[in-house]
Amino acid sequence: EVQLVQSGAEVKKPGATVKISCKVSGYTFTDYYMHWVKQAPGKGLEWMGLVDPADGEAIYAEKFQGRVTITADTARDIAYMELSSLRSEDTAVYYCATGPLKSNYAENCLDPWGQGTLVTVSS
């Protein structure tokens, strides 16, 4: 069974950095891309970026460029999303989600998803 298990909720002060993990099981971690998606309270889904776990190459949405870093630890099958210079608008649930098979990346859907990690930014 494919599972993505994310780290627990975080409370951070403005200006701080948060790092969320996403542990993968049930498939070969390096065969698939990994996406990260933001969902602010009561809002829709916003793509942040993705990583190729095999070589660590990450591509980010323009909106988050410069503040987000997505990495992968292939020894432990864990993906990470780090967001810096936190502000109140970053309060949201953050999801990791398995992207396409690297040999067929055209079908760029997100399936399955982790359970989500709530990040609260408050002074």
Added chain:
Amino acid sequence: EIVMTQSPATLSVSPGERATLSCRASQSVSYNLAWYQQKPGQAPRLLIYGASTRATGIPARVSGSGSGTEFTLTISSLQSEDFAVYYCQQYNKWPQVTFGGGTKVEIK
């Protein structure tokens, strides 16, 4: 950036009735369109990809259609478990993806 617009924002439907949700792209995305279902407190779940292919385990009452800029998700006979928020997502230009704003399907 390709903008995805979903309508209506809220759809009130009685159990057993048909629900029809729309998604429009600001430019052609060919058939590179997926649909997701999200229930309160849960992560989204993939329903449809390639505009019309059901994901594993998705019942036949859920169907997708369309191409280019106009897409439709149809649930032929709403069950209690179908009341949720639905999002469309385009993936026409690697690796960028964008989501629609969502349609909430509520009990009438």
